[in-house]
Amino acid sequence: MNLFDVYPINDVTIVKAKGTYVWDDKGEQYLDLYGGHAVISIGHTHPHWVKRIEEQLEKIAFYSNSVKIPLQVQLAEKLGKVSGKTDYQLFLCNSGAEANENALKLASFHTGRKKVIAFTRSFHGRTSLAVSVTDNKNYIAPVNETDNVIFLPFNDEEALEACFKSNGKEIAAVIIEGIQGVGGIHVADDSFLRSIRSLCDQYGAVYIADSVQCGYGRSGKFFSHDFAGVNADIYTMAKGMGNGFPVAGIIIAPHIKPKHFQLGTTFGGNHLACAAALAVLEIIEEEKLMGNAVMIGKYLRNELEAIPQLKNVRGRGLMIGFDVPEELKDLKKNLLRNQKIFTGEAKPNVIRLLPSLGLKKKDAEQFIESIKEEINLLVSTAVL
Numbered sequence: 396m397n398l399f400d401v402y403p404i405n406d407v408t409i410v411k412a413k414g415t416y417v418w419d420d421k422g423e424q425y426l427d428l429y430g431g432h433a434v435i436s437i438g439h440t441h442p443h444w445v446k447r448i449e450e451q452l453e454k455i456a457f458y459s460n461s462v463k464i465p466l467q468v469q470l471a472e473k474l475g476k477v478s479g480k481t482d483y484q485l486f487l488c489n490s491g492a493e494a495n496e497n498a499l500k501l502a503s504f505h506t507g508r509k510k511v512i513a514f515t516r517s518f519h520g521r522t523s524l525a526v527s528v529t530d531n532k533n534y535i536a537p538v539n540e541t542d543n544v545i546f547l548p549f550n551d552e553e554a555l556e557a558c559f560k561s562n563g564k565e566i567a568a569v570i571i572e573g574i575q576g577v578g579g580i581h582v583a584d585d586s587f588l589r590s591i592r593s594l595c596d597q598y599g600a601v602y603i604a605d606s607v608q609c610g611y612g613r614s615g616k617f618f619s620h621d622f623a624g625v626n627a628d629i630y631t632m633a634k635g636m637g638n639g640f641p642v643a644g645i646i647i648a649p650h651i652k653p654k655h656f657q658l659g660t661t662f663g664g665n666h667l668a669c670a671a672a673l674a675v676l677e678i679i680e681e682e683k684l685m686g687n688a689v690m691i692g693k694y695l696r697n698e699l700e701a702i703p704q705l706k707n708v709r710g711r712g713l714m715i716g717f718d719v720p721e722e723l724k725d726l727k728k729n730l731l732r733n734q735k736i737f738t739g740e741a742k743p744n745v746i747r748l749l750p751s752l753g754l755k756k757k758d759a760e761q762f763i764e765s766i767k768e769e770i771n772l773l774v775s776t777a778v779l
């Protein structure tokens with residue numbers, strides 16, 4: 396049997412990982428500033444995370460949501476404490492798309508409405524509703540096409556207000572990434588998020604903060620939406636939540652009340668997933684990783700801004716993007732091939748940095764040296 400070939404892949408086989416490093420099958424070491432697409436939050440194979448999962452595995456790995464699972468309660472308490480949303484309610488699932496799917500569905504149940512506002516360059520996942528609020532025609536199958544989604548320009552307060560004025564009573568939800576990831580690292584303006592909050596309040600719609608990529612401390616705050624100083628009604632989360640163990644969830648404001656059977660999943664919130672997720676929060680707290688994300692992120696952005704060839708350095712904490720001019724389009728590839736550094740990308744010609752929140756200064760410095768070296772090489776060969 397062949398693999399279904401949907402992923403363009405790098406010709407590297409990773410067999411080992413530790414902290415911000417990974418090693419291939421030839422023993423070559425790489426600096427990982429991509430984190431397997433923003434997933435590695437506390438560092439690869441963190442000893443506390445490994446121990447927590449191993450110990451849980453010896454006890455019980457899985458039972459379904461038909462019995463009491465105290466680990467879920469512990470996780471909800473810890474998540475409330477670390478995120479500051481102590482009065483929210485937690486629903487656990489398995490992936491980012493599933494989290495958004497559940498958030499949108501819940502908003503529709505809660506309001507009795509069908510229409511959703513989403514934004515240009517958004518990415519919310521591949522499942523049916525999640526993909527229908529994703530602004531990329533290539534991902535939307537005919538069966539996912541719907542008139543229920545209204546796409547508006549990102550960060551355009553006037554367009555948002557006008558849309559609510561004409562369709563307000565039909566709008567179930569507004570879904571927005573605090574920092575667009577797949578779309579190329581675009582930060583939602585604080586004032587834009589505050590407008591979403593007040594318009595949702597005015598028209599009775601649900602504000603869904605997609606924090607799948609920009610959440611879990613990556614921006615330096617637990618949710619990047621927190622920079623706006625207002626609360627969303629539902630936050631969705633996944634990637635960094637399990638540090639590679641598949642676990643996702645939504646947290647729901649207290650005014651949205653649960654009903655039996657409204658949401659559900661077989662695997663979501665299993666014992667092993669909860670152990671992994673608890674280990675992540677314990678480490679985020681203990682190692683003060685959000686503070687580290689602020690500090691190292693600031694260093695990286697300052698250094699990148701000083702490199703004249705790189706444009707529009709942007710982002711928050713350790714979610715950083717910058718534009719690479721066409722003549723340096725091989726930069727990402729060369730960083731991997733020559734410097735053994737993994738980075739992320741977005742089209743066209745955007746490099747994305749999504750490292751572990753524990754990224755050390757010396758590794759950030761090494762990256763800056765390496766990127767300068769590769770830029771100089773590309774510039775000099777273009778001149779020749």
Ligand SMILES: Cc1ncc(COP(=O)(O)O)c(C=O)c1O
Pocket residue numbers: 490491492493495518519520521572576577605606607608609633634
């Ligand atoms: C903002 C955002 N939402 C949702 C998703 C979908 O997550 P998953 O791939 O776990 O379904 C992603 C994945 O990249 C994402 O970046």
